[in-house]
Each structure stands twice: as structure tokens, then as C-alpha cells.
Amino acid sequence: xxxxxxxxxxxxxxxxxxxxxxxxxxxxxxxxxxxxxxxxxxxxxxxxxxxxxxxxxxxxxxxxxxxxxxxxxxxxxxxxxxxxxxxxxxxxxxxxxxxxxxxxxxxxxxxxxxxxxxxxxxxxxxxxxxxxxxxxxxxxxxxxxxxxxxxxxxxxxxxxxxxxxxxxxxxxxxxxxxxxxxxxxxxxxxxxxxxxxxxxxxxxxxxxxxxxxxxxxxxxxxxxxxxxxxxx
Amino acid sequence: xxxxxxxxxxxxxxxxxxxxxxxxxxxxxxxxxxxxxxxxxxxxxxxxxxx
Numbered sequence: 001x002x003x004x005x006x007x008x009x010x011x012x013x014x015x016x017x018x019x020x021x022x023x024x025x026x027x028x029x030x031x032x033x034x035x036x037x038x039x040x041x042x043x044x045x046x047x048x049x050x051x052x053x054x055x056x057x058x059x060x061x062x063x064x065x066x067x068x069x070x071x072x073x074x075x076x077x078x079x080x081x082x083x084x085x086x087x088x089x090x091x092x093x094x095x096x097x098x099x100x101x102x103x104x105x106x107x108x109x110x111x112x113x114x115x116x117x118x119x120x121x122x123x124x125x126x127x128x129x130x131x132x133x134x135x136x137x138x139x140x141x142x143x144x145x146x147x148x149x150x151x152x153x154x155x156x157x158x159x160x161x162x163x164x165x166x167x168x169x170x171x172x173x174x175x176x177x178x179x180x181x182x183x184x185x186x187x188x189x190x191x192x193x194x195x196x197x198x199x200x201x202x203x204x205x206x207x208x209x210x211x212x213x214x215x216x217x218x219x220x221x222x223x224x225x226x227x228x229x230x231x232x
Numbered sequence: 233x234x235x236x237x238x239x240x241x242x243x244x245x246x247x248x249x250x251x252x253x254x255x256x257x258x259x260x261x262x263x264x265x266x267x268x269x270x271x272x273x274x275x276x277x278x279x280x281x282x283x
Contacts, residue, residue, distance in 0.1 A: 029239070040235040044242045051246070090253055094246050101242040105235060206250070213257050220264035227271050 006212065013209035017202065024202040027195035035192065044102040046195050049177065050203035051095040052120075056158055057207065058088035059127070063155035066148035078144040079218035081151050085130050087210050092124045107171055115168040119161045126154040 028046035035042035065081030068074070099117065100110045111117065130150050137143035165174045177184040177196070185193055233241075 025243075029243070041238050043239045047242055047246050090249070094249060097245055098242050101238050101245075105233075105238050210254065210257065213254075213261060217257065217261050217264055220261070220268055224264065224267055224271060227268075227275070 010209065010212040013205055013212060017205040017209050020202040020205055024195065024199040027198050032195045033191055038106060041102065041105045044098055046199045048095060048098045048102060049196060050199045051091050051098060053200060054203045054207045055088055055091035055095055058084045058091060059155050059158060062088060062151040066151035069144060069148045075222060079215060081148060082134060083211055083214035083218050085127055085151060087214060089127045089131060092127065096120055096124060112171055114171045115164040116161060116170050116172040119157060119164050123157045123161060126157060130154060
């Protein structure tokens, strides 16, 4: 994609994301009714589900970038994987924190070694490990290859996390929207589903804005390295 | 802590962390842009001196 149209896309995302985020905040915190069973604390769902879906999207892009890098050995694909991993770690960590805060009033504990929670913690550790691995290996090509392998392996944790609530007896509830047996609107009333969908869109717009900035940073860092290398 | 206390804690942490990450990303981006501009300027000066 030409540099100019990419910059235009980034600035469009940077304008649209805050607008949809504000609509999502209004809808989730003020307009939506309180849940009949959990009360107002259920409003954390408008952060929690968008955060984990954004994390899944980000790690899916790590997977795509990693596969493409191992196949074609193009630096651009590695930059995509590295950028998506950094933002993915942010959203996985936020999901765990939100879940912990939501768990305290509903389950009575901040943390429990439930299958889904444990697998999500492992998911975070894999991608923190990915970032550490990338910064510890000096040879860039080796770091990119090792990162790509770990990125692909780490992605395989997503189906485990998603299916854990079916495979094991867990404290965590089954999925609210991505269920194999029911459509989302059969599971949640529209009054709660609407703010959830708005917040999912808000997080997606924010995610692509952050990714475009992080990808640009990766490109600039590569160019700086290449120019310094050419000089020496 | 009441229900709204937990809600505000979660929203505060999430949006605070995202804003911190965004500002650090923009700072890193500005630094990289200025480093690249500096390198470009040095290369241009070097080319002029050779001529």
C-alpha cells in the first residue's frame, strides 16, 4: 500500500476510534440497563469481551505474519507479527485484569486456577516470552525465525482457551457470543448486546489504529538500522 | 467496594493503560522519525562534501 494512503487510513482510524469509543462508553455505562442478576458490575463485560476478541485478532495476525515470514522471508511480515504481538500482550493483560476485577464481586475471589483463567495466563506468558525472545537474540534473522515459531505455537492456545469451558468443569461461564449452538441474540437481550457490539467495533478501530502506528515504527526502525549498516 | 466501584476501577485501569501505551508509542515514533531525519541530513551533508 502506498505510504500516503496508509497515512490517510491511520488518520481516519485515529478520528473514528475515539468517536466510537465515546459512544460505547455512553451506551455501556449510562444507556444500557443493569443486568437482572449481576446488577451494574456486569458493565465490565463491555470491556472484557472486546478486549479478549481484540487479543485473539492480534494473535491471529501474529500467526499470519509468522507463517508468511517463514515462507517468504520478507521483513514486512516479521514487522507485522512483532507489532501485533506487542499490542496482543497489552490486550491479553487487560483481559486478565478486567476478569479479575469482575470475578471479585461475582465469584468472591480475585483469581482462581480455573481452566480458562489458567490458559489465558499461559497465553500471556507465551507472548511476554515472545517479546523477551525477540529482544534477547542479537542476530535479527534468528530472532525473527524463533519468534515466528513461538508465534505459531502460541496461536494454538486460542482454541484451547475458547473450548476450555466446554472441556473442563470451570467457574468461568460459557461463551456469551461465540457459541456453536446459539446465535448471540438468542443468548443475550438486544439491550445488552447492542452496547457490546458497539464496544467490539470501538476496540477493533482502536486496535487497527495502534497497529498502524506500531507497524510504522517497526518500518522506521528497520530503515534506520539499514542506513547505519550501509555507513559502517 | 460497591458495584460501581468495581466498574470504575476496571474502566479506569483499561483506558489509563491504553492511553499510556498510545502516548509511549507516539513518543517512540517521533524519536524514530527524528533519528531518521538526522541520518538523512548527515548523508546529504556527506554527499555535498564529496562533490
